[in-house]
């Protein structure tokens with residue numbers, strides 16, 4: 608808490624900050640909470656200069672109380688106008704309820720929004736972390752300037768979010784964008800969703816690790832990409848297959864959604880860009896009627912989610928105001 612406290616303290620000492628209404632965004636992860644504090648009258652056309660920015664350990668045992676304490680510490684004596692939190696898991700954004708969070712099981716079923724509204728006395732919104740990262744990338748990151756962006760996150764799983772005019776299109780039941788479960792090979796490996804051969808079973812980090820181990824490789828995806836870069840035959844076959852699967856999913860996306868831009872981020876896309884580069888080549892080679900938009904790497908990295916919470920807070924504050 609020392610770093611957190613000093614961060615908030617520094618912000619408070621800036622001239623003129625004290626009387627300014629602020630919004631706070633908390634990106635709650637499995638191992639840490641990132642915070643961004645900004646003036647409530649910040650422009651939404653670019654990321655605001657934060658009044659406070661930092662991270663501290665995730666409180667696992669009593670998350671609502673701990674998150675309220677974190678918010679109180681950061682707000683200090685400033686007038687807090689709104690708090691937005693992003694949570695990894697399934698969230699009922701309308702009612703501020705965490706349905707299920709694999710990373711923070713203590714939050715399962717908790718009405719976090721209303722708990723924090725009671726504790727802090729300000730409006731609180733709870734949103735999905737992937738949605739938060741997607742709106743930030745679409746508005747302030749690689750998708751800035753494009754009205755209709757599909758944001759893909761490649762990691763353990765494959766997450767997707769279609770962002771139009773800065774808002775995630777969640778679908779009638781809140782489950783749109785599950786690109787990781789597009790079927791690539793109906794006879795392929797069993798997927799966590801209960802079906803077979805989904806994109807995730809070929810390109811997710813565990814799938815790449817398994818494929819690499821089966822041919823005698825050591826280490827995870829990074830070692831695989833390193834071997835690919837050095838021309839290893841087995842690694843090349845795995846990376847090509849994964850990129851090909853991603854390309855098929857992107858072509859499906861273009862056929863169904865026709866986005867104005869595709870932003871690709873997440874752990875697998877961040878370090879080596881082999882997968883994305885190769886996939887983009889396949890997409891352009893295989894496209895027929897498809898209108899293939901720019902395919903670009905995400906730019907906000909690990910702070911995309913926190914930026915998304917602040918952007919959401921600013922936007923909802925304007926609507927409410």
Ligand SMILES: [Zn+2]
Nearest residue numbers: 788798800805
């Ligand atoms: Zn699946």
